[in-house]
Each structure stands twice: as structure tokens, then as C-alpha cells.
Amino acid sequence: MSIFVDEKNKVLVQGATGHQGVFHIAEMLGFGTKVVAGVTPGKAGQEVHKVPIFDNVQEGVDETGADTSLILVPARFAKDAVFETLDAGVKTVVVITENIPFHDAMEFVHYAKYKDAILIGPNCPGIASPGKTKIGILPGSIFKQGNVGVASRSGTLTYEIVNSLTEKGIGQSTCVGLGGDPIIGTTFIDSLKEFEKDKDTKAIVLVGEIGGTAEEDAAEFITEHINKPVFAFIAGRTAPPGKRMGHAGAIIARGKGTAASKIKAFEKAEVKLAKFPTDIADLVEQHI
């Protein structure tokens, strides 16, 4: 098994004919993802790697049965794209786009909830269930099918950690890139709930960073509801307050969101913490 996505997801790509779209459709098809449709207004009838392109999401859904959407459109058009796909009945939406205004994200995250849809992102690398599907821009080469679930607020740092797991022969059930923005759809807690239920997940790795209280909330949730071993890495121990450290969400604001507070919360929840990102693999190896 895996969480959120598997080989059954039929993916429609919004922003399919751009440079990113063309590149990542090929990458996803190569990973085994069922990419069934693309949408770019005004480009109906074209194909990208034999995937048919439609003018709008509804037509794409009606013609192909797509149930999942990957959003690669520029930030200014992202809100419209998410609303359109939710209204067309799509139930899983992965928003890769970076620099989306927070107020737009707030609106579509709430609309997704209202539509009972899973929304991952924005500003995330996507999600991969190795051996089954990859929806997003994560590099396929780093993964190996297995039993460790990964949820992360970061992109490259996650690749680094997943890669080090794979190098040790430790595979992954699902790797969820939650996104680096302050307002995101799927959170650590949402992922933890699913990983706990998932038979194929034996251990969970969380990759957090400064900003907000998602890690503290997760720690509390772990104490109460999670029986599987949890490992974590927190980035930004040396980040000064008030500075946005690359990710829009990575900011210590008004005394909240420090790495120290997150580390303390995880320690209290008996989560095993790594000093360096590449140590996670060693910790996991020792414990499972």
C-alpha cells in the first residue's frame, strides 16, 4: 500500500505544454504514472508525449476519467486553475507552483476541504509512491519501493534524505512533499494519520523547518495517536528571527517557529532526531 496516491490515480496536468510540463510529463510517464490528459487553454487537439491536450479541465476529465490534477501553471493563474479542477470533480490536487499569494492559497485550500478533495502544496515538489506513481517534479531516480513513509516541508533536502535511505537499501512507501509556504493543504498530521493506517509503512520520517507550529502540532499528535517509530530532521537551527529563509513559510515571527521549540516538542514525543540530514538513514537503519 501507500498513502494518498497509487498506481490507480489518473493524472491531468494543468500547464502541460510549457517547458516544465513537457519535461515532467515525460519523467512521470517514465516512472509509471498514468498521465492521461493535459490542459492548456487554446491548445486542444495537441499532444505531449502522446498525452492529449484539452482546452479546459472539465473536457479532460470527461474524456479521460482523470481524477487527479498536477498544477504547474504560473503563480498568477494558480488560484483559477485549482478552482477549475475542483469544480470539475477532481479529488486529488498537487500544486507545485511557487510564489502563489497567501490569500489565494488560503481560498483554494478551504475550497478543496469543502469539496472533500486532497490538496498537496503549494510550493511543493509533489508526491511519490515508489513502484506505483509519482505526481510532481521529484527526481524518480532517488526512490526505491519499501516501508518508510516520508513527509517534508522541503524539496531538495527531501531528495537528499530519500537518496541516503535508498543508498542504504531502505525503500519508501510514499514520500509527500508538503510545501514550503505558510498556508499549505496537506500537513504533517494529515500524513501521519495515513502512515499510521498504512500496512506497508513501518517507520515515518518527517523533515521540518523553522516557521509556524506544524512540527509542534505533529509532536502532540504523535504522542497521542502514532505507534510507529518516527524520525525527524529540522532545518534552520541557526536562522535568525524575522528573516524569510528562502521558503515563504520559513520565518521565525513574533517569537514563534524556532527550531529549538520544534526540537523540544519532538524530543518530548520521543521522536528520534538527526543532527545532519544524511544521518536520518543511519538512525532508521539502527531502529528497524
Next chain:
Amino acid sequence: MKLFEYRGKELFKKYGLEVPNGKLVSTEKDFSGLNFPLVLKAQVPIGGRGKAGGIKSTENKKDAISKLSQIIGMDIRGYKVGKVLAEEKADIKNELYLSISLDRTKKMPLIMASASGGMDIESVPDEKIIKEWINPLIGIQPFNIRNVVSKLKLGKEESKETSKTLTKIYKLFRDYDCELVEINPLIITSNGGVMALDSKVIINDDAMYRHTDIIPEHVELTPLEKDAKEKGITFIQLDGDIGVIANGAGLTMATLDALTYYKGQGGVFLDLGGTDDPEKVKQAFELMKKAKPRVIFLNLFGGITKCDTVATGVKAVITKEGINCPVITRIKGMNEEAAKEILKDAGLITATTLQDAAQRSSELVGGK
């Protein structure tokens, strides 16, 4: 983007809020049209300016000019005061706190209000803060306003005025894509009116494209950081002397953390992002050189972006432009072997692990 107080107040006026009569002053003639007593307020993008001497009351013009000269040019925790706002002293009966911010956990706008205005809200005990969350799809409703205002225990007329203010600032918060609108204090005047004595407005940078009436100032950034922002490079200056270049924000932060573990300290955070565009790599190195680090630590993970393409860009910059400090590199991922050869060939030090690279960088600047 943080707005200076006076610009926040311009927005308040646009939304029909009362603010004290005032204007920016720099010379004697600027005081015409203002009635004494006045308050002179240093315009800086940080709090705590009152304690630092950046706010002064004055009764007459002669005194005002002397106090103005004390404030202009003053250094308030690293910010040099360039602008001073002079405002007529308000008639304060009562001080309230009112703000709207983005609650990251509930993913909603959060209204916070308190009858203890004028104080730093972090020092107000939680039970004295009224909190109300607004569903962004529905917007602020009369019941939300009642929930807030009734708990402030104000008179009838004062409640009515405070309710109106709340509606107005919610509209401002949404219209201008704010991360924060804070009025501290919002005062009740002796004739029952309400007035915003201060303003703190932060507009989401990513939404600035739709607010073309707001001139971007980025007062909180250093000159090099501003330069980087214009070039679209994530570049942050820190206190240390090791310049870190990595790809991805999380990885860049983790690299800085690793340095600290070996008693080194990062001086620059530079996130290359997913780029392998040689022009971007060149711009990144140019910026880094201007920050004058004693060592540069390049930490890359190649996934979609191939290690060797980035390495080729780095080599091109270094062989052409030269570099005046040691560069320690650590490369991992897609095509790492080829990348290491390219970097060695460019005369750079290649380390095998993050720990090794962090330790060697730190040792070069005297850490261990």
C-alpha cells in the same frame, strides 16, 4: 513587504479610518498646518523604537526642530532613521489592540483584539486576547464582529465605531493581500470616536504584482539583498563569514546548521533553487563575492537539476572572473562523479560528505 507607519496610515485613511492629523517632516517649514503639541515618530521597520528614543513629544516649534534633529539619522537597532512623522497629539480615553493576521495552522485570517492596548501583544496574557477566525470563503460576518467587540466591554457608541473599524481593516487586509494589519493602540477618544495611533501593515511579497499603487521599498533588506531580490535570487546576509550556496531552501538552511555544529558561522544564505542556468550561477557568485565571505561552501544535490551542469556553470564563472577565497564543494546526486571532476579541474576543494565539507569550511575560518 513591511510598510512604514506613515504609509500604513495612508492606507488606513483610504479605508476611512481616523488617524491623527500629521505629515512627514524634515525642515522647519514642514511644521506649518500642524497644531502643537505634536509627537515626532521615527519611521523604522521594527518595533521598540519608543524605548530607543525614536518617539518624542514636543510643545512648540523651536523644541520640535531640536528634537527632530536628534531623531533624524538616529540608529535604531541597525536602522538609520531617514523619515520622521509628526502628528498632533491625540486625546486618549482608552487604548485597545486590534490586529488581523494569517493563522498558519487554521489557514484562516485571525482577528485578535484586546482591551490592553499600547502594550506589546506578546506580553499580554493569552486569556486577555480575544480571538476570532474568519472563513476566507465567506468573509467577515456580523456575528464575527459581535464576537469580538462585545468582549471588549465598550460603551454603545464606542462599540459601534470599533465594529466599523474592524470591517474596514478586514477589507483592507483582504484587498491588499496582507500578512498582518495591526493597530496598537487603537484609541477611543473622549468624544467616543476611534482612531489608529499606530500602523503595522505587511503585504505579501508574492502578491505585490497586483498592488501597483504600493511602491516597493523593502526597507528591511540590506543593499545586497535588494540587488539579489531584483535579480530573483534568494540571498540573505547573516552575521558569520562563510558564504553558503546550495540548491533548495531546506538544504541551504541545513548547510548553515552543519557549519554551526563545527563552530563555523554562515555569513550568506544563497539558494540557487532549481536552476542550472549558467547566467544565474554567474550572478549568484558575483553577489556572493560582493558579500566578501572568507570561505565559500557550495553544497549541491542533483535531482532534476544535474550536478555536472551546475558544476560547468560554476567552473565557467570561476575561471573567467576569478575568486578571492577558498571554495569548498560537496556534490551529491545525479552525475556527481562528472561534477566533481569539473570542480577539481577548476581548482576547487571537493569534500565527500556534508560533515566533512562543513568541518573543513569551519576550520578555514578558525572554527573546529
